[in-house]
Amino acid sequence: MADPPLRADARRNRERVLAAARDAFAESGMAVPLDEIAARAGVGPGTVYRHFPTKDALFTAVITARIEDLVADARARTSADDAGAAFFGFLARLGAEGAAKRDLSDAIAVPGPVRDDLHAALGALLGRAQEAGAVRADVSTTDLIALLKGLLTTVHGSADATLVGRILAVLVDGLRPPR
Amino acid sequence: MADPPLRADARRNRERVLAAARDAFAESGMAVPLDEIAARAGVGPGTVYRHFPTKDALFTAVITARIEDLVADARARTSADDAGAAFFGFLARLGAEGAAKRDLSDAIAVPGPVRDDLHAALGALLGRAQEAGAVRADVSTTDLIALLKGLLTTVHGSADATLVGRILAVLVDGLRPPR
DNA sequence: CTACAATCGGAACGGTGGCCCCGCTTCAAC
DNA sequence: GTTGAAGCGGGGCCACCGTTCCGATTGTAG
Secondary structure, eight states: OOOOOOOHHHHHHHHHHHHHHHHHHHHHGGGSOHHHHHHHHTSOHHHHHHHOSSHHHHHHHHHHHHHHHHHHHHHHHHHHSOHHHHHHHHHHHHHHHHHHOSHHHHHHHSOSHHHHHHHHHHHHHHHHHHHTTSSOTTOOHHHHHHHHHHHHHHHTTOSOTTHHHHHHHHHHHHHSOOO | OOOOOOOHHHHHHHHHHHHHHHHHHHHHGGGSOHHHHHHHHTSOHHHHHHHOSSHHHHHHHHHHHHHHHHHHHHHHHHHHSOHHHHHHHHHHHHHHHHHHOSHHHHHHHSOSHHHHHHHHHHHHHHHHHHHTTSSOTTOOHHHHHHHHHHHHHHHTTOSOTTHHHHHHHHHHHHHSOOO
């Protein structure tokens, strides 16, 4: 049942493709042609398809790893700090990530397993923050994702470095319990 | 210099194309193939191009008219009510419109003349509301558009009728001057 | 009614991009 | 070294879609 181990060159190419995909997706999101990813990796398109059945699968592989990092980061915060700070810290982290890489906004916009991962991660943090009274109780994870979409799709490549901060300020104030 | 008047059938077809485009864009946004618009209008693709030089031009024609309606509506509110109510009323109106039609979210996301129109309309309302002290002074029109993007791209076709209300509640609270 | 020009329809073109096929190369077990 | 299989490359197929072209059609001026 276990797959036989990959040949050495195959493993190397797989890593190259993943690295090229990380860069390309970060710059241009899902819109980047698969042939360009292959070219950046120094392989042919056929090789990409040997390792990933579809372009979406490659995108999912790249983004899922990134989101897992973010979630691990957030989980670390959660145990140390209070739930409210963990939650808002995660939002800030998302904003910074979105400003640097274009793929997160595609990940949050397109329904699929990646979006579900992010949904789950946000849901856990949101729930704790709500129990602690740091966030209003009437917002759902779905609402939160909708609110973040605009942030992530707008901030990438903006010349204005203060943009993320201002948008987050509005979101944070709006998410706090009403007076 | 004045263009000669259109032939009767040409004028009729132009209206049919516009009506079909309104429906099609509302349902599927810019993603709808131009051939489908032509089919709905009962004309050939060539006829569409006789009246509109490009698909974008057709989209612009459809959306610009809609935004002008919204702006006129907002302007009417502005003179009657106070600036804060006019502003927040316009936001609610946008949310309702976005829930019903999918094209507004494309209009706000894609840079171009349509986006600029909306930008200008929002800017005027926002400025008045800020002068009246109803909205925090440190948000720009660009920020506002970013915040609305998520709302508009999420809300269309959602089964949850209360979604718009909850998202708007967060935005409204966040946009109010900080305590 | 005639004739001309405006208009129409839809087949065809060109570009793009995801994905597959297959002859050749390279690895690694023996 | 030999050899069988895993892996590779990239040309090419196909589907989609915006746009254009042109022969057929239809409105309308005279």
